[in-house]
Amino acid sequence: MLEVVDLSARAGGFVLGKVSLTVQPSSCHVILGPTGSGKTLLLESVIGLRKPQEGKVILEGNEITGLPIERRGLSYVPQDLALFPHMTVRENILYPVRMRGGTQDIENGIVRELVDSLGIRHLLDRSVRNLSGGERQRTALARAMASGCTYLVLDEPLSALHESLKKELWYLLKDLQRRYDLAVLMVTHDLEEAFFLGDTVSVVLEGRVRRQGTKEDVYEHPASVEVARFLGIRNLFHVEKEGGTGDSPLVYCQDLRTTLKLSPHAGKWNPTSTSSFAVGIRSENVAILMPGELTSETHNVIEGTIEDTYASGALVTLMATGRGSSTSVEAALPRSMARRFALAKGHRVLLHLPEESLFVIDPDSREDLS
Amino acid sequence: MTFKGISIACSFTTFGLYAVLILSLFYFFRTETLWDALFSERTLFSIRLSVVAATISTFLSVLIAVPSAFALSRYDFAGKKAVDTILELPMIVSPAALGAMLLIFFNNPLGLWIQDHGVQFVFTFYGIVLAQFVTVCGVSTRLIKAAMDEIPVRYEAVARTLGASPGKAFLTITLPLSRRGIVAASILSWAKALGEFGATITIAGSMAMKTETLPIAIFMRLASAEIEGTVVLILILVSIGLSILYIVRILSRGDSYA
Numbered sequence: 001m002l003e004v005v006d007l008s009a010r011a012g013g014f015v016l017g018k019v020s021l022t023v024q025p026s027s028c029h030v031i032l033g034p035t036g037s038g039k040t041l042l043l044e045s046v047i048g049l050r051k052p053q054e055g056k057v058i059l060e061g062n063e064i065t066g067l068p069i070e071r072r073g074l075s076y077v078p079q080d081l082a083l084f085p086h087m088t089v090r091e092n093i094l095y096p097v098r099m100r101g102g103t104q105d106i107e108n109g110i111v112r113e114l115v116d117s118l119g120i121r122h123l124l125d126r127s128v129r130n131l132s133g134g135e136r137q138r139t140a141l142a143r144a145m146a147s148g149c150t151y152l153v154l155d156e157p158l159s160a161l162h163e164s165l166k167k168e169l170w171y172l173l174k175d176l177q178r179r180y181d182l183a184v185l186m187v188t189h190d191l192e193e194a195f196f197l198g199d200t201v202s203v204v205l206e207g208r209v210r211r212q213g214t215k216e217d218v219y220e221h222p223a224s225v226e227v228a229r230f231l232g233i234r235n236l237f238h239v240e241k242e243g244g245t246g247d248s249p250l251v252y253c254q255d256l257r258t259t260l261k262l263s264p265h266a267g268k269w270n271p272t273s274t275s276s277f278a279v280g281i282r283s284e285n286v287a288i289l290m291p292g293e294l295t296s297e298t299h300n301v302i303e304g305t306i307e308d309t310y311a312s313g314a315l316v317t318l319m320a321t322g323r324g325s326s327t328s329v330e331a332a333l334p335r336s337m338a339r340r341f342a343l344a345k346g347h348r349v350l351l352h353l354p355e356e357s358l359f360v361i362d363p364d365s366r367e368d369l370s
Numbered sequence: 371m372t373f374k375g376i377s378i379a380c381s382f383t384t385f386g387l388y389a390v391l392i393l394s395l396f397y398f399f400r401t402e403t404l405w406d407a408l409f410s411e412r413t414l415f416s417i418r419l420s421v422v423a424a425t426i427s428t429f430l431s432v433l434i435a436v437p438s439a440f441a442l443s444r445y446d447f448a449g450k451k452a453v454d455t456i457l458e459l460p461m462i463v464s465p466a467a468l469g470a471m472l473l474i475f476f477n478n479p480l481g482l483w484i485q486d487h488g489v490q491f492v493f494t495f496y497g498i499v500l501a502q503f504v505t506v507c508g509v510s511t512r513l514i515k516a517a518m519d520e521i522p523v524r525y526e527a528v529a530r531t532l533g534a535s536p537g538k539a540f541l542t543i544t545l546p547l548s549r550r551g552i553v554a555a556s557i558l559s560w561a562k563a564l565g566e567f568g569a570t571i572t573i574a575g576s577m578a579m580k581t582e583t584l585p586i587a588i589f590m591r592l593a594s595a596e597i598e599g600t601v602v603l604i605l606i607l608v609s610i611g612l613s614i615l616y617i618v619r620i621l622s623r624g625d626s627y628a
Contacts, residue, residue, distance in 0.1 A: 049527050069530040076531040082524045086546045095542075099533035147532050 001025060002046075002074075002151055002183060007055030009045040016041050017208040018055065022200075023151070028177060028184040030198030030215075032191070034230065038207040039187040040079075043155050046185065047076050059151065070099075075144035079156045081136055083128040089139050090124040096147035114142045117176065134165045141173070145180065154186040158193065170196050191231060195219055203227050220282075221266075221359040228280050228361065234330045236280040236361070248355075251279065255327035260353065261299040266360045278361040283317060285357035286331035288341060289350040300353040304329065306345055311335065318343055320351055329353075392608060398601045407602040415579055416587040417606070423495065423583065424563035427502035431510045432556050439514035440540060444523065457508035469501055469572025476573075497574035498581055502563035510559040517551020518544060554618045561614040565607060 002023040009016045016038040023029040033039045045052040048069040057065045057072075064072045075096075083092055093114065097107050115121045118138040123131065128139060137157060144152055158166045170193065177184055188194050194201055194215070201218045203211040211218050211227045222228035228236055239251035242259060249262045260279065289301065304320035307328060311317075316338035319328040329351050333343070343349065371379070407413055441447070442454055460468060475481045476492050484491075491497040521544060529539040545552075567585035574581040576590055584607055591600040 047527075047531055068535075069527065070533050070535055072531070074531060076528060078524050078528060080522075080524065082522065082528040084525060084529075084543060084547075095529070095534075096532035099529070099538060099542075143532065153531075 001060060002185060003056075003058040004042075004046060005056040005058065007042070007045055007052050007057065009041050009050055009052045011041050011050070014038065014041065015207055016045070019202075019204075019209050021202050021209070021212065023183050023185045024199070025150070025183050026177070026181045027199040028186060028197050029200045029202065030194040031185070031187045031202050031204055032189070032194040032198075033187075033204035034189055037204045039189075039204050040155055041207075042204065043153055043185070043187050047074050047153050048072055073149050074151050074153050075147045075149040076153045077140050077144050077155065077157045079159060081140040081157065083131075083136060083140055083143070085127075085129055087128065088124065089120065089126050089128055089131070092128055092139055093124075093142045093146050095143060100148070110146045114145055117179070118142045118172070133161050134169065137161065137169055138172075141176065145176070145182075150180070150182055152182055152184045152186075154184060156188050157186075159188070159190070166193070173197060203230065205230060220357075222280070223359070223362045225278065225361055233280050233282055235283060235286065236278055237327065239277060239279050241275040253279070255325060256302055256322050256329070257325045258300075258302055258322065260358065261355045262358055262360065263355045265356070266358050279358050280361060281353050281358050283330040283332040284315075285354060286329060287352040287354065288331060288333060288337070288343070289352045290341075291350065294350065298352065300355055300358070302329065302351045302353070304349055304351050306343060306347045306349060308345055309338070309343060311338075316343070318349075320349055322351070395601045395604055395608075398597045399605075400598050403598040404602050407599045408606070412578060412582070413587065413603065416582050416584045416603075419495070419498070419582065420564050420584040423498045423502055424560050424566075427499045427506060427563045428510070428556055428560040430499075431503050431507040431559055432514075432552065434507060435511040435514050435555070436545075436552060438511045439518055440544065442511070443515050443518040444526075457512050460505045460508050465505060465566065465568025465570075466572055467568075468504060469569035472497075472501060472504065472569065472573045492573060493575045493577065493581060495574075495581065498570050498583060501569035501573050502566045505566050505569055506559040506563050509562060510555045513555035513558060514548065514552055517548040517555065520551070521547045550621050554621045557614050557618050557621070561611050564610060 004019055004021045006018040006020055007016075008018050014036075019042055021029060021031075031039045031042060041050065044050045046057050048064075048067065052065065055065070056063055059073055064074075084095065087095070090111065093111065094102075094107050097110055102110075111124070115124060118141060120135065120138050120142060123135055123139065128136065131139060140157065158169055161169065173184075174197065176182060184197075186197060188197075198215045200213065201211075201215050202209045203218060203222075205226055211223055218227075219231070222231050222233060225236060237253045237255040239253045239260065242250045242252040248264070249266075251260050251262060252258075253260050262279065266279070289298070294301065302322040302325075304322045304325075307319045307321055309316055309318045314335055315332045316335050317330060317332045318338070319330055321328050331351060333341075341349075438453075442450065463471070473492065476485055489496050491500050525543050525547065526536075526539040529543045530536070534542060565585055566583075567589065570581075570583055571586055571589070576582060576586045578590070582590065584603060588600055588603045588607070591603060
């Protein structure tokens with residue numbers, strides 16, 4: 001297990017606040033954040049490229065904070081991969097073996113095993129200068145794995161690749177992680193990549209970890225306005241406590257002019273500390289109902305008018321406004337469904353905000369929606 | 371005239387200036403003098419002395435310059451700015467002044483002690499090597515540092531995460547990657563050492579068949595009004611210099627690590 005405990009670091013005027021996180025064996029922890037949020041600074045402090053101001057890095061129970069880089073037991077793949085340009089693919093892959101005094105048998109075994117796993121046998125004698133983007137990624141991964149470390153630290157290694165190749169490498173990384181029991185600490189700004197590869201996720205914004213948890217938890221319950229916005233959630237609404245029980249709290253949403261029923265698992269539900277807070281819902285969780293689908297058991301339904309529709313790939317996003325409300329609700333539907341319902345600007349629709357999909361913004365986060 | 375035209379005209383003016391200087395040598399050039407001057411014992415001695423001294427001083431300066439350049443390129447340390455600034459000393463102080471500084475040093479107690487108990491530098495071959503070394507050491511450090519600055523630090527960082535110690539990372543990554551820069555710096559330093567005059571004549575004097583390097587031989591022939599012999603020696607020096615620059619240009623092509 002790799003543990004980072006209260007680690008803080010500084011680079012020029014930028015300060016990375018105290019960060020704690022854990023990477024379990026055979027799992028992937030993703031540090032997710034926009035450019036300039038401090039992700040790389042955190043990673044460089046963990047592998048020893050930068051001296052942290054305070055805090056500890058602990059690997060399998062041993063503190064490695066003060067150890068030289070080469071004795072930390074962490075393999076690193078930087079954003080630009082840093083393949084050694086004066087060496088062939090084979091020499092790059094065997095570099096860590098040779099630095100650690102590996103024998104010819106070990107070298108042969110590593111080449112046999114890793115290059116086949118990564119599908120780069122045919123590239124072994126090529127100069128790394130002549131490799132394509134995907135081949136470079138595979139070589140960099142093979143080299144990092146050849147070091148024998150089971151802890152990999154990856155700094156946005158796929159950011160320069162086009163979409164299809166990137167997705168191909170996501171599957172490869174997952175496969176390698178499972179097959180070789182790798183623990184991965186990875187940085188990315190790509191939401192899809194983070195939630196595909198990560199088992200656990202830390203969202204870092206402006207040098208602070210703003211949300212941490214399993215990927216499902218972070219994805220479904222961003223817990224703060226900033227994190228929700230960073231995750232692309234635009235459906236954030238002011239609500240006030242109205243009543244109901246702890247198992248089925250009711251809130252009045254001024255923005256949508258309707259009462260909403262929340263799930264008891266919607267988030268940190270603490271109606272005694274404040275009566276006014278915010279809730280949110282991901283656009284893909286907003287459902288469009290046909291009038292016949294409404295029952296007395298269906299809550300959180302808003303009758304609205306489509307203000308606009310936007311088609312993007314497989315999804316159609318529509319913006320709809322409820323009666324008497326000026327706040328739009330964003331709903332993302334599969335293109336086939338949008339076609340079936342013949343959804344278009346000006347159409348009236350029933351928007352359903354399922355209670356189990358609504359999440360509560362932590363009242364203590366004290367963030368304003370405006 | 372366009373801006374492009376003016377800038378190209380300026381570059382040709384510079385070229386023309388040097389071309390005229392070189393071509394004007396041929397006004398006094400005589401083929402029969404060429405062989406006499408070229409194969410005279412004194413000229414051959416000057417060439418041999420210049421080549422040997424320049425080779426030794428270049429080797430010594432590169433030996434010091436490589437680790438110095440690495441330190442200046444990679445580390446922050448107390449006094450770094452002072453070290454970095456003083457590298458320019460041979461460029462801002464005239465060679466004669468540099469030679470005079472050496473001569474004055476060997477006349478102070480420490481210098482005298484070195485001369486008495488170690489190596490005699492004043493008016494000897496060692497003085498020539500020392501004068502050339504002092505002249506080119508800063509330049510070669512500066513050039514090699516520039517080559518090392520081009521190599522991203524990440525290569526060494528990654529090498530270390532792969533198990534290399536700082537020394538091994540330097541030997542296996544930085545040194546091979548800066549090889550072209552080091553070779554180019556060595557050749558330029560060698561050319562500069564070969565043409566060094568001011569510091570050399572100040573500390574080593576101008577004794578024929580003893581401390582008469584090629585530039586000193588040119589000066590001495592000119593002083594004794596042997597224009598045709600002077601022209602031959604200048605042409606030798608120019609030929610060597612231009613060949614060196616051409617080789618450096620070829621070596622400097624290509625590498626980009628960005």
